[in-house]
Amino acid sequence: MKCKQIKELVLTDYLDDQVSKEQKQSIEEHLTQCTACREFAAEAKEVLKNPFESVQPIKAPDHLWNKIEGAIEKHRQESLIQKAWDALSGTFAAHKPVFALSTVAATILLLVAVVKIPAWQTQTAANDYLNEQFEYLVYSDDQTDVGLSDTWVDEYFL
Amino acid sequence: MKPVALETITKAAQGDLYAFEEIYRTFCNFVYSISWRMSGNNEDAEEITQDVFLKVHKSLKNFERRSSLKTWIYRITINTTINYQKRKHLKTPVSLDEVGIEKFASPLPSSPDEEIQDRVNKLLSVLNDDQKICMILRNIEGLSYEEIAQSLKININTVRTRLKRAREKLLSLRKEVVPYEV
Numbered sequence A: 001m002k003c004k005q006i007k008e009l010v011l012t013d014y015l016d017d018q019v020s021k022e023q024k025q026s027i028e029e030h031l032t033q034c035t036a037c038r039e040f041a042a043e044a045k046e047v048l049k050n051p052f053e054s055v056q057p058i059k060a061p062d063h064l065w066n067k068i069e070g071a072i073e074k075h076r077q078e079s080l081i082q083k084a085w086d087a088l089s090g091t092f093a094a095h096k097p098v099f100a101l102s103t104v105a106a107t108i109l110l111l112v113a114v115v116k117i118p119a120w121q122t123q124t125a126a127n128d129y130l131n132e133q134f135e136y137l138v139y140s141d142d143q144t145d146v147g148l149s150d151t152w153v154d155e156y157f158l
Numbered sequence B: 001m002k003p004v005a006l007e008t009i010t011k012a013a014q015g016d017l018y019a020f021e022e023i024y025r026t027f028c029n030f031v032y033s034i035s036w037r038m039s040g041n042n043e044d045a046e047e048i049t050q051d052v053f054l055k056v057h058k059s060l061k062n063f064e065r066r067s068s069l070k071t072w073i074y075r076i077t078i079n080t081t082i083n084y085q086k087r088k089h090l091k092t093p094v095s096l097d098e099v100g101i102e103k104f105a106s107p108l109p110s111s112p113d114e115e116i117q118d119r120v121n122k123l124l125s126v127l128n129d130d131q132k133i134c135m136i137l138r139n140i141e142g143l144s145y146e147e148i149a150q151s152l153k154i155n156i157n158t159v160r161t162r163l164k165r166a167r168e169k170l171l172s173l174r175k176e177v178v179p180y181e182v
């Protein structure tokens, strides 16, 4: 191998221990014979490998999970409100007062639930409650065809 | 890094927050570390990390088991980090002139650990984002060429080329800073 090739390998596979046994052997053979490449390899190791090896691992701060948990909860609530709102406007567009009324009632209950029970501690209870309300909402909407598909129900409850 | 059980992934995808927290605990240090090294400060790193896990949370149900969860989260992390950098107009690599010898010879941080971090950050700051991410994944996170290629969706020779260019740059830089290091 020529010096140029050796130097390229030194900078990549050799430095990163990604060479085969045979490759390693032939590189090291060259390094024992060629001063320029040997010095290059030594410098590469010193500048490009050593400083990184003593780097301490970085840890995510402890409070970060709470922030993320809060953001997930906030997003969940906003989606619920949005879906409820969409369902509500859809129902009125459907011109079927009987179904519209029942949906309005369900939606109001739902919104109350979303607003009143925000904390994760009450999540299970709230979820059961919301599930019930939503099932009702979805069933009552079945015949009014406001375009509620399984997909968005899945998206939030499955 | 302990692999996350399939059952945990399924549960988390179904909205189980405890399961999701387990995924978070497994990968948060990796995600934070990458974003911290790419952005260079705590606030941005926190924002990026939060963004990554919200994306993971939102898309977990679409996660295809063809790739490993690890590679998938790595990929989201890298994309989010690089896009964030672009948005913040930080993508332009700092030229040698801007970094300046002065900055490299700035007063040393208080502890030896900080000193090493500082030195590494300064070295990385002269690379462009593509080179920088390859260096971080290889030299600090210890990913193999294959893993880097998968995480970046590039081929292995591109990984090699980026590492080579990055390292050539660092070597040439070293020649300029050596007299000031002592």
Ligand SMILES: [Zn+2]
Residues within 6 Å of the ligand: A002, A003, A006, A030, A034, A035, A036, A037, A038
């Ligand atoms: Zn040679």
